[in-house]
Amino acid sequence: MMALDESGRTAANHADPADPSRRRLLVGLLTAYTASLIPWALAQEVPDEQRGAFMALSAILVGRPSLDATQATRTYDALVANDARFPADAQALLALINERHIDPLQLQATLDNEHSPLAPLPRQIMRAWVLGVVGSGDSARCIAYESALNAVMVADVLKPPTYAYGSYGSWSGKPV
Amino acid sequence: MAAPASADIVVIGAGIVGALAARRLAQQGASVLILEAGPRLERARIVAAFRNSPLKGNWMAPYPPSPWAPHPIYVPKDNGYLVQAGPYPYPAEYIRAVGGTTWHWAAQAWRLVPNDVRIRSLYGVGVDWPLSYEELDPWYQEAEEILGVAGADNTGSPRQHPFPMAPVAEPWSMRRVRERLAPTYAVVANTVARNSRGYDGRPACVGNNSCQPICPVNAQYLGINAVESAEAAGAKVVPNAVVYRIEHDAKGRIAAVHYYAPDKSEHRVTGKTFILAANGIESPKLLLLSASSTYPNGLANRSGMVGRHLMDHPSTSLTFYADEELWLGRGPQSPSSINTLRDGAFRSRHAPYRLDFTNISQVLNVTNDLIREGVYGAEFEKQLRWRAARQINVKNVLEVLPNPDNRIALSSEKDAMGIPKPEAHYAIDDYTRRGAEVSKADFAKIAELMGGTGLRYSAEGHFANNQHITGTLSMGNDPASSVVDGFGRTHDHENLFVCGTGVMPTAATMNSTLTAVALALRTAEHILPAKQAHAATTHAGHEADRA
Numbered sequence: 001m002m003a004l005d006e007s008g009r010t011a012a013n014h015a016d017p018a019d020p021s022r023r024r025l026l027v028g029l030l031t032a033y034t035a036s037l038i039p040w041a042l043a044q045e046v047p048d049e050q051r052g053a054f055m056a057l058s059a060i061l062v063g064r065p066s067l068d069a070t071q072a073t074r075t076y077d078a079l080v081a082n083d084a085r086f087p088a089d090a091q092a093l094l095a096l097i098n099e100r101h102i103d104p105l106q107l108q109a110t111l112d113n114e115h116s117p118l119a120p121l122p123r124q125i126m127r128a129w130v131l132g133v134v135g136s137g138d139s140a141r142c143i144a145y146e147s148a149l150n151a152v153m154v155a156d157v158l159k160p161p162t163y164a165y166g167s168y169g170s171w172s173g174k175p176v
Numbered sequence: 177m178a179a180p181a182s183a184d185i186v187v188i189g190a191g192i193v194g195a196l197a198a199r200r201l202a203q204q205g206a207s208v209l210i211l212e213a214g215p216r217l218e219r220a221r222i223v224a225a226f227r228n229s230p231l232k233g234n235w236m237a238p239y240p241p242s243p244w245a246p247h248p249i250y251v252p253k254d255n256g257y258l259v260q261a262g263p264y265p266y267p268a269e270y271i272r273a274v275g276g277t278t279w280h281w282a283a284q285a286w287r288l289v290p291n292d293v294r295i296r297s298l299y300g301v302g303v304d305w306p307l308s309y310e311e312l313d314p315w316y317q318e319a320e321e322i323l324g325v326a327g328a329d330n331t332g333s334p335r336q337h338p339f340p341m342a343p344v345a346e347p348w349s350m351r352r353v354r355e356r357l358a359p360t361y362a363v364v365a366n367t368v369a370r371n372s373r374g375y376d377g378r379p380a381c382v383g384n385n386s387c388q389p390i391c392p393v394n395a396q397y398l399g400i401n402a403v404e405s406a407e408a409a410g411a412k413v414v415p416n417a418v419v420y421r422i423e424h425d426a427k428g429r430i431a432a433v434h435y436y437a438p439d440k441s442e443h444r445v446t447g448k449t450f451i452l453a454a455n456g457i458e459s460p461k462l463l464l465l466s467a468s469s470t471y472p473n474g475l476a477n478r479s480g481m482v483g484r485h486l487m488d489h490p491s492t493s494l495t496f497y498a499d500e501e502l503w504l505g506r507g508p509q510s511p512s513s514i515n516t517l518r519d520g521a522f523r524s525r526h527a528p529y530r531l532d533f534t535n536i537s538q539v540l541n542v543t544n545d546l547i548r549e550g551v552y553g554a555e556f557e558k559q560l561r562w563r564a565a566r567q568i569n570v571k572n573v574l575e576v577l578p579n580p581d582n583r584i585a586l587s588s589e590k591d592a593m594g595i596p597k598p599e600a601h602y603a604i605d606d607y608t609r610r611g612a613e614v615s616k617a618d619f620a621k622i623a624e625l626m627g628g629t630g631l632r633y634s635a636e637g638h639f640a641n642n643q644h645i646t647g648t649l650s651m652g653n654d655p656a657s658s659v660v661d662g663f664g665r666t667h668d669h670e671n672l673f674v675c676g677t678g679v680m681p682t683a684a685t686m687n688s689t690l691t692a693v694a695l696a697l698r699t700a701e702h703i704l705p706a707k708q709a710h711a712a713t714t715h716a717g718h719e720a721d722r723a
Contacts, residue, residue, distance in 0.1 A: 037553070063554035108550025126547050130556070131540075133230040137252045140230035150543040153557050154564055158385075158505045161232075161537055162223055162392050165383030168372070169345035171507030175565075 031098040050087040053094045078134040179414040183209035186447035191276025194453025195402035200700040202409035211417040213245035214273035222390045235389035244438040245272040259587040259599040266602035275400035280389040282510035283369040283396045286686030287333035299523040306662035315694035323397040324375040327367035344372045347507035369397035387509040422466040456645030456678035476666035485578035485647035487683035490639030493571035494619035499627025501565040505537025518685045527611025529572040530685045538567040572615040649678035664699035
């Protein structure tokens with residue numbers, strides 16, 4: 001069990017969340033172009049540049065207005081555990097997007113066409129966030145299910161399989 | 177506690193079929209011992225295993241095989257248990273565990289249509305069954321009352337008595353499909369072992385949409401329900417008992433079965449009557465394994481037909497986007513079908529088929545498609561919702577004719593216990609392929625009526641398998657061309673019976689479990705007639721009616 005400090009926060013979350021030096025860090029990782037893709041990131045806190053690059057990339061790829069910080073930590077840690085080069089690759093990919101103003105919809109095709117060594121990265125990050133799966137084959141791990149973003153994105157209409165939709169027959173009505 | 181070493185009835189296989197035969201015999205006062213190769217499973221652990229699995233699209237993932245009783249696994253890679261001899265792959269899936277393969281099934285509990293058992297006489301193809309639909313009818317009824325089957329009367333299978341339950345409430349998606357396909361096609365509610373109300377102590381469905389791999393709430397009848405009811409009737413179950421040989425005496429009667437415990441210690445169990453109910457692959461494997469100097473080709477195999485006539489239901493399919501929001505994934509997975517193509521004069525030329533609509537949530541498939549396509553940014557969520565709301569799939573469920581070349585044999589490869597693995601020889605013939613070709617016109621018409629766009633037919637020449645393992649121990653009146661008689665008794669061994677989908681001489685177009693259960697109940701009655709016919713089973717239904 002994680003130790004709680006006197007204020008009830010976990011040790012891992014000990015730093016003051018309003019610390020402006022942490023807040024500035026993510027802003028500093030973005031250019032005007034990437035900041036325009038994720039304007040909310042200006043208020044996002046990150047503990048270091050590597051996690052900052054991951055958060056920025058994540059935000060660009062999944063296109064959501066906010067990302068859960070706890071799940072981000074869990075996802076990042078799993079991606080690093082899966083591939084020790086992940087932090088450096090993530091920084092390199094963010095730098096590339098910053099530099100060349102690559103549209104998220106063109107990103108995969110661009111990397112594939114250029115045979116970039118970074119080409120697998122967007123899919124790894126997407127799989128982690130939207131499927132809750134990190135790694136592949138025998139080393140694949142599930143890190144999220146109900147909170148995987150593909151469940152969250154349809155949560156107003158569907159429950160994740162194995163969760164009850166509702167009382168008997170509640171599925172007969174028009175969905176939305 | 178040591179497992180009993182003898183019983184009146186020894187059943188090999190604790191799946192839905194073996195357990196319900198065992199239950200009926202135990203209710204008549206027989207001592208019954210069920211030997212199951214696999215372990216006991218717990219529902220809650222299966223649910224957790226699915227939620228924690230990185231392979232949500234692979235419903236076998238929550239059912240890892242035990243080392244002593246392996247079953248086929250293909251994802252993330254083939255574990256090599258079911259050896260493929262070709263020419264066409266037969267990647268059958270099943271579960272070796274207490275409760276068997278119906279731990280995960282769609283609970284489609286169809287009857288045959290009457291002409292299914294007479295296709296040789298009527299259409300000049302396949303074989304006739306050694307019994308009529310009318311003879312099966314009361315056994316279907318008994319099976320339906322035990323399982324708790326919900327269904328509608330307009331599916332083409334006549335009946336003398338009402339279904340135990342009204343059809344399960346129709347999901348919105350299927351309502352729209354039914355409305356928009358009428359009057360060109362009649363879309364009907366599937367006949368399912370799923371509760372549309374509280375029944376026999378189990379609750380009504382609450383729409384978890386995970387019938388496969390696991391119903392979390394016990395609203396769907398599973399093999400484990402059958403096992404528990406057999407135990408309640410007095411049957412004993414021995415899990416992790418890997419039967420590897422059936423022993424006969426000098427007169428050709430079965431004297432005992434031999435099993436390994438996981439530590440490979442050897443055990444022998446004697447009995448008066450033996451029922452082999454280990455499924456359409458493991459049952460013939462065991463008969464072939466039990467060859468002796470008297471029966472060099474294996475037990476019950478004077479005809480040479482053990483393992484032959486392997487059948488299943490291959491499917492081709494069409495996936496497309498409807499022009500309105502359907503949102504598959506609300507309610508149970510398999511609610512509706514088109515049944516009008518299951519029979520007709522065309523059966524002399526091509527395979528009949530049922531057309532099956534899925535109501536499985538499309539979110540996972542759509543997510544994988546979008547990631548594969550590299551759709552990122554705000555467009556991802558927009559596309560996910562658009563596609564998950566509109567994507568729909570229809571597949572055919574095609575009949576395969578019995579062909580002795582399609583068979584289960586013993587492989588030269590062995591499993592971890594040193595037991596030869598099963599080996600599948602399989603091909604899909606022109607009769608079935610012609611049926612698939614004809615059904616394409618139905619797929620196209622259905623898409624047109626649903627305003628379909630983005631039509632994606634399954635790859636040409638590719639058939640998905642439905643895990644309805646049929647044949648391999650076919651019943652018939654002629655001992656030269658069949659393995660068991662019309663009551664499931666092996667032609668060669670007076671006290672050895674076979675229960676399971678393997679005894680079905682043809683596969684027809686419906687999921688095979690209910691027919692196998694009905695035949696097994698009939699076999700049980702033949703072995704030991706009920707003191708008061710059907711009393712035990714109708715009781716459950718009437719109790720629930722009062723509830």
